[in-house]
Amino acid sequence: MIVYRYDTQTKEFIQELEINEAYGSNLPLTTTVKPLAKKEGFAVCFNGTKWEYIEDFRNTVVYLKEDKQESKVDYLGKIKDEHTLLIPNQFDKWNEVSKSWVEDDTLKKEYEKSLIPKTITLRQARLYLLSIGLLDNLENIISQNRAYQIEWEYANSIERESPLVKILGQTLNLNDTAIDNMFMEASKI
Template structure:
């Protein structure tokens, strides 16, 4: 299960959404289609930040195999911690043992995130990296 979810969102789409106006390119400038008014650099910078975050979120795999998860946790020295957690929490152990795939939105991942003090962004990054194994 390889991650092929790399996403690229056109900046004109982000600007159009932000400004609630259709934005197009005119030469090297971004302009409001109806008025041809040039978009300010500060708005473009703000849109670039939003674009990067949206692309990051959309590029996170929705699932990985249990094998990928285990290999990745081992590579970052968390696999032993996972085993301890599984022995101490019966429901988490059942979720892990019975799963063929690990879904990003699963209660198992929420439990692991809380147990290991991981932020949602850290978990997203783990899914991206694990999907390559």
């Protein structure tokens, strides 16, 4: 007599066994019902009366929609609603309406802002301003304000958010993007 053994928890088909009919077919976790043929992407499982195909994503990488955390599926059946097979990019956020990852401009801008140095040395600032032809203009402006002059001559570094940078940026017609670029480029010198 042939019986078909299945897993205790998943009820997944494990193996075909030939047993002596004298023992009967009452072996635990077995059935005399012949299982379905193997099918790609599915496990063959016994539901108590018949075999059925259950989706099998085990060991497939999925991503948590809430925070993009990567994990591997360790269960049979459909992928849980809080996960997706779609691979997110660095600045993506899950969009439930489109059922896809969409780029989050706020996350991207925050990341780009974090790359801008908070401080550069005055040497770096001077060399950068010289390279773009603004050093002489800046020194003329500074010479008209004693407090700026002292800070410009004696400070070792200059902070991106300092009032001096804001005022000098306005005077030289440099917007925030240009000032950010100055800090990025000057930090490489």
